[in-house]
Amino acid sequence: MRAERYVSTYFEAIGAADTGSAQRQVSDLLEAGLQLDWIVTNVILPAQQLVGEAWENDTWNVAREHAATGISEQIIAVLGATQQELPCAKHLVAACVEHEQHSLPLRATATLLRGAGHRLTFLGASVPVADLRRYVTQVRPDAVLLSCMLAARVPDAERAIRALRGLTTRIIVGGPGFGPEGVWASRFRGEVTAARDATEVTRLLELPPPAQPFDPLGQPRPVCELDAERIRARRDDLLEHGMAVLGPLSRADDLFALFLSDSLGHLVDTLVAAVHLDNPAAFVEYLRWLRRVASRRGIPSAQLDQVLRSWSGQLKGMPKARRVIGAALKDAAPADT
Template identity: 30%
Template structure:
């Protein structure tokens, strides 16, 4: 793999980022791919293009959506173009033969559709000499385990962007480790400091693709240290609150919707489309509350509400509309002590806590 880059004055990555952003914002796939090909021809190494150009541009896509400066359609189009630009690098010049460093499986947790971070990692590992089995988005644990038995991979790199995927991630981590395969995790779901990776017993956590590649190289050939996990590794789940909230999701959403008609006069005038969107928003609230119960971290739910408040404000929706919804949810869950506590603590979320990505933000 070539590690040379042209001097900044000749081909600054910042200029390439700007040009790529303009292209993806316009939906111009031809220009986007041409920019990357030209950069490679000029001597910019592929890893730098992946991690210092494409990944930041994708991050900006999520930020602009959250600020309501681009539409959902623009976000989807930009993400699709970035994914195809990664494909240009996959078949570009200078890609070394794979397999010298070992074999690794890269996959997204079941239910996780945000595949671009995992794909970028897969390409970085390929460039660094790994034989990579990239399985893509939402891979069921059973399918992943069958793949590991068939291929004998040296490690699994598991990606998740949303904290609501943590229960599925936990099951997948445990299943992979039962085969003796070490699991490296990454993505926004695991926290900016990897706290949920440690909670769920992953062998390692990496904040970005470069760190992931270094960790995999340093531990190549090592079997999982946690072949057998204790069955009570999350003893707080014994109260069954997480399970009961998940099973009651449809009822909770229906109850909150009905209560809003009584307590939030504006809700009575909602169109059918607005009511459907409101139901989706309430469902997200229940999902993140469940995730906070699974991790026993009220801060997770508080950070989600902080992020949600920002999204609503950017779209001109009064943030106080959340209050009656949370009140009703609290009444429905009054017999659930931990859930009630998490709802109360969310009323004053920590100001410096990181917020989760948008549901379709693929940057991690």
């Protein structure tokens, strides 16, 4: 297909950190009559998928992945700036939830929405909840778009949602962090709607706003959320213990040790999220991914299992956490024959 050829050449350009070549390719496509949404959806984003796979497969390091992603984000931002908003445009504020650093997917969505005539204010990665609330209070947009790429950030997303109650007509969330079809957003019973892409966002904006009022704050916190906070408070201890369990691996070269520390940190954060949601699925799915990534870097799954068992022992007074860890260990166990 034609798109595959464009993806390949664009991927080569960003892989070589050749900003000029990548920009020329996009300009050529525009001059050839291809629409902005087609270029973003069929060329830039698929190329970024290849970037992610290159890092996962350990063929690219973090620096190269960041360089390539930075080029794509720059190009998408420039494309967005060329779009004209309609006179009756709705004002949308787009932000990644606090601690969520992956901003390119939201940047792409914002650019596509600008292309549809909307007025977009893009706040970028990891917007602190207090700052987001203050900004939304000042500008009172028609909708706030929240992006969450990792399930580990769902508790942060929920803090943002609670902080925004009553300040905007609609809150729309997106990103794989909210689970398949945005399932974790359903916890808010209609206050929040999930969208897969810019087209769905546009469709939602055409619907009447949620009829029910926002629930008042101050309701009792579920036990699972309180348990999650207890685990979060022990994050440093769990991370230190996990690195100790990995033994010689954790004392390898600095870059490898940093990968291990970051990976275990994300694993603790995802455990917190799974307990917060009272559902092991988020933790099980993330651990499947981590096993694949770790195995390509020479880390056996059995050693990750040892870390999980050690954490389970440390969390004896937290049955919900042990249930989540048990589900992950069971998922990793070979099927009986």
